[in-house]
Each structure stands twice: as C-alpha cells, then as structure tokens.
Amino acid sequence: MEKILDNSVRGGRTIFWLKVMLGAFFVVCALMFALVRAGVAAVPGDMDSTLPMTILVLLLGTFAAGLALLVIFAIQGCYWVAWMYRSVTNLRTLGATKLHPLLAVILSVIPYVGMLIHSLVFREMVRKLDGKLTELGVEHPEVSMNKVGAFAGLYLMSIIAPLVNDGHVTTAIALVVGVASMVCYISALTVYVQQEKLLQAAGQEEIIRRKVDEVLKQREATSGN
Numbered sequence: 001m002e003k004i005l006d007n008s009v010r011g012g013r014t015i016f017w018l019k020v021m022l023g024a025f026f027v028v029c030a031l032m033f034a035l036v037r038a039g040v041a042a043v044p045g046d047m048d049s050t051l052p053m054t055i056l057v058l059l060l061g062t063f064a065a066g067l068a069l070l071v072i073f074a075i076q077g078c079y080w081v082a083w084m085y086r087s088v089t090n091l092r093t094l095g096a097t098k099l100h101p102l103l104a105v106i107l108s109v110i111p112y113v114g115m116l117i118h119s120l121v122f123r124e125m126v127r128k129l130d131g132k133l134t135e136l137g138v139e140h141p142e143v144s145m146n147k148v149g150a151f152a153g154l155y156l157m158s159i160i161a162p163l164v165n166d167g168h169v170t171t172a173i174a175l176v177v178g179v180a181s182m183v184c185y186i187s188a189l190t191v192y193v194q195q196e197k198l199l200q201a202a203g204q205e206e207i208i209r210r211k212v213d214e215v216l217k218q219r220e221a222t223s224g225n
Helices: 008-041 051-093 103-106 114-136 145-164 168-224
Strands: none
Touching: 008 051, 008 145, 008 168, 051 114, 051 168, 103 114, 114 145, 114 168, 145 168
C-alpha cells in the first residue's frame, strides 16, 4: 500500500467552517428580516422615536454580519479546496481513481453549476474510498448515497426556483432548500472524513508492518551468517 497524505485536519476544518458559514448565514437572514420589519413599521407620523436608531443598528449589524459571512466563506473555501485536492490525490496514489485532483477542484468551483458537478465528483470519491476500505478489510461507516443525491437535488432546486419565479416567497423557499442541501452535504462529508482517517490509519499500520518485516528479515539474514 502506497503512503498516503494525512487529510484529517483539512477535512475537520472544512466541516467546521461549513457549519460556521451556515450559522453566519442564519444570523444575516435574521438581521435582514428584522430590518425589513423595522422598515415596514417606519410609517411617517406614527413612528416610535427609537425606531430610526433601531434601523441604524440593524443596518450596521447586517453589514457587519454580511462582511463576516464573506470572510468565513473565503476561509471555508480555502480549506474545502485544499481538502478536496489532497483527498483526490490520495485516491490516485492508491490507484482508486484516474480523476486528476486539479480538475476536480476546477470543476467544483465553477459558479452556479460547480456544486452540481462536485456532487458527481464527490459521489465518485465516496464510491472509490468505500471500495478501497472494503478491499483492505477495514470496517467503516458508510456514506449515505441518499444524502449525496439529496444534496445535488436540493441544490439544483435552489438554483432553478428563483429563475422560475423571482417573488419573495420563492426566494425564501430557495434559501431554505439551499440550506437543506448543505446540511445533507455536511452530513455526508462528515462520514467521508471519518473514512479518510480510517484509511490513513490502515496505511500507517501497513507501513509499520513492512518495516517490522524488513527488520526481522535483516535479523534472520544476520543470524544466518
């Protein structure tokens, strides 16, 4: 078994920042909702004296949260790309796939359709890694292909919905569906990263076993002489 690179840290941080990004997204949505409600309440001649200050605070809060979301998205993106590149590299090292890691990354970051393509790439990664662990006889949790499929289907719906109808209700539904899509992805990715850790451990055990065998052979050769 060829030596594979440790990818557990990148995988763990990718999952962590994905969760943080979802949390930040909810905060931004909540602030925007509060801002809209405050704006609707701002009726001339019948307005609370504290309402302008409330609106200002909400505006500043929404701006700050939106900026934080962009920063979090950038950090998460860096870890995600680094994780995916190394993950595909490890699979290529093991001879489990012919997919080039750079191609996998490029296809996955194409605007709008990138995540749809990534769902196919990720499905291939899941299938190949599962097959390799099974081949090595390593017990492992299985990634739910239903969740991978749900991730792709829900993401597609979140893209198409606003194109069909750009109303507020449709936009809200698209956002909810998009979040559900990412929840499915995070769930599947979490199991995949666990599988990667098992593969890494199996690889280290194999390397140690080979070194022990080499030492024993050297001792046998020395004692024979």
